[in-house]
């Protein structure tokens with residue numbers, strides 16, 4: 352997979368989205384730091400208690416690390432033990448409360464941000480559609496909207512604040528070590544940097560692209576699953592169950608292997624970190640022991656320093672573990688940022704003419720898709736479809752008929768030439784006005800999992816029930832709807848699979864009739880409809896065509912008959 356941004360740029364892009372939530376993030380960092388210090392100070396307080404006994408045994412009170420008032424003769428042991436016990440209890444109890452509050456803040460930020468990013472993604476898709484959704488990458492888009500955005504939760508809830516918390520707790524602990532002896536401060540700093548900076552860096556080098564490979568295989572598997580679900584009928588029809596299953600299992604195996612490689616590296620890095628922590632404890636023990644022997648610090652202080660070293664690695668170790676997921680998170684972040692910044696093939700126009708009328712004309716139009724797919728018919732194409740007439744377009748499959756309608760809808764822009772409605776260029780009218788003036792019945796009508804009435808009403812949201820029924824009658828679907836137990840209230844199942852192809856087309860037509868726009872573009876409107884229903888629909892279309900401009904794409908001769916003129920696309924054999 353090609354990376355176009357540096358890790359730093361991705362983090363900057365993701366951080367820029369924190370925006371107004373930075374105050375809560377600040378609170379999470381402060382709470383996290385206090386919580387981690389409390390956790391570290393439970394054993395440190397214990398060691399301090401022990402130290403005060405030891406220092407009494409070995410040294411004069413003025414050298415002890417606890418305040419003189421806290422140092423009591425051994426016969427007053429219960430009072431100091433009580434003091435320490437209270438401190439430990441308070442740390443223990445408040446550590447839980449503070450941790451809870453920190454996590455609540457982090458997750459509040461993360462989920463608010465994820466919701467915000469989802470909103471942004473959908474707004475971007477709205478801008479990029481329909482061209483973006485015309486392509487074949489719906490599976491990876493779905494994968495992105497679901498798993499990539501989820502993965503960003505790791506960044507917002509478990510990356511930003513841990514880094515800051517590790518920095519702040521390290522600073523406080525450094526003060527503790529330096530207070531005992533500056534040399535111990537240097538030793539501690541060495542290990543903090545080793546575990547918190549060097550280990551994550553080495554980890555990410557060792558890990559290489561395994562995390563990214565895993566995520567991309569995961570995306571691929573999603574795509575296959577999506578294809579299998581949508582193509583279930585074809586799979587059954589052509590007895591491809593075994594083949595598809597084998598393919599799925601093979602890809603699953605590859606994903607598992609990538610996962611295993613990633614986990615092995617994670618495990619190695621965990622072992623390495625654990626060994627380092629033990630080494631850090633031993634080194635601190637030896638150094639502070641030597642200092643105590645030389646009389647520069649007390650024995651109790653040596654014990655406190657060793658315990659402090661061992662117990663204060665929590666936030667720094669969290670950084671070491673972060674690098675394991677950070678690569679995946681950044682890869683997800685990059686895909687999300689790429690989509691957010693993707694420029695639409697054709698930007699919606701907010702300014703320009705409010706309505707369209709007149710003949711439809713193509714003037715020397717050239718068009719090819721972004722992937723360079725050749726459409727010879729749309730090369731220096733000049734033609735006029737007269738207003739108020741039914742014009743047919745007939746030609747071989749794949750010659751570019753649907754593309755021509757999509758150009759008229761301004762889903763795409765021509766590479767050269769002009770497309771005009773009357774005297775107005777498509778680029779000089781508001782896109783919303785353009786689409787409102789056109790009812791477009793696509794080759795595949797999409798039905799929402801809602802009632803039949805709601806699906807037809809999409810054509811005109813404020814239509815009365817009577818208008819909906821009138822439109823359904825024109826599309827020859829009214830009787831079929833009335834024969835259903837719940838009539839217009841019948842719910843269509845999620846993918847509309849309970850509706851036949853012909854019924855689906857007729858619901859699409861009803862939508863278009865209800866929309867009642869001055870232009871009606873029909874792409875194969877009768878391909879799945881029996882002759883009887885076709886006859887009724889054509890009758891409605893003829894009536895509609897009397898005072899509307901209709902463009903009709905069809906392979907069906909009987910349908911084409913209602914066209915007052917037909918554009919025959921010549922058959923051109925492609926050499927490439």
Ligand SMILES: Nc1ncnc2c1ncn2[C@@H]1O[C@H](COP(=O)(O)OP(=O)(O)OP(=O)(O)O)[C@@H](O)[C@H]1O
Pocket residue numbers: 485486720721722724725726747748749750751752753754755794
């Ligand atoms: N989104 C797209 N990206 C790239 N190529 C595309 C895209 N949509 C269509 N094409 C290609 O452009 C050519 C014209 O497609 P189009 O759908 O316009 O054909 P058509 O005349 O409507 O065919 P049919 O009669 O089968 O519906 C085809 O070769 C098709 O593969």
Ligand SMILES: [Mg+2]
Pocket residue numbers: 752753754794874
């Ligand atoms: Mg087509």
